[in-house]
Amino acid sequence: MTAVVWVCGVLLTVGAVLAVVRAEKGPSMLDRTIALDIVVTTMIAAVALYAAIERRTDVVPVLVVLSLVGFVGSVTIARFAAVEPEGEGRVRTREEIAAQEAERMDAEDEAEGSRRTGRREGYDEHHGGGAEGEVRG
């Protein structure tokens, strides 16, 4: 059993260190998320290994908590790394909201008018217009 524990410990340690190296190198936030996910999984395995060596049942709740934390972490980072249209990442002021609302009403009136007169210039607006926003790393 001692040899098994040593081999497992070395494998887990080397795996975690390689994942940390990837987390350091990046290049993007999502690569780091994946690498840190692997570190968390390796930690779960290490705690389980410890529980197996010592035959301790009281560390089993730690495994539950660690698997929860890993999930929340990676989902949160993925949400923040996803594409966000320009200006949507902050709280808008009252004036900005009023201005945007007025703009939207004008555009709707315009579309309505052009539909009545049979013009086709405002065609794109039926599909929400062209793509907006920027791609952020």
Next chain:
Amino acid sequence: MTQDQWTTVADVASAVCLLGGAFLAFAAGVGVLRFPDLLARMHAGTKPQVLGLALVLIGLALRLRSGGAVWALVLVAVFQMLTAPVAAHMVGRAGYRTGKVRSDLLVVDELTDDQERAQVRDQGRPDDDDPRD
């Protein structure tokens, strides 16, 4: 067989499972360091998340051999199997939308084709420089 022999069998099986799980964690470390792009690294990272964790937990359960703790381990495994696909889906989606997927490494890329077709259908023109809808 006697009780002692059964204990030995369970310990050996537990050792084999623990070794397998640890090897998968090691393989994930190597893969995530050496693979070229985000999707390939995600592929390497999922090995210890499901199979590796399941092996380690089976190994631990064979070693603990007590009712309550084993049910908690089943809970961990089920929870990991439910959440790992969700997290992977969100990371992959964010990666695709921010352009971190290298299309020259993909054998099949149905999503880009579909998006181009949808854009042609909606706007009457393809829009090459924008990977999103």
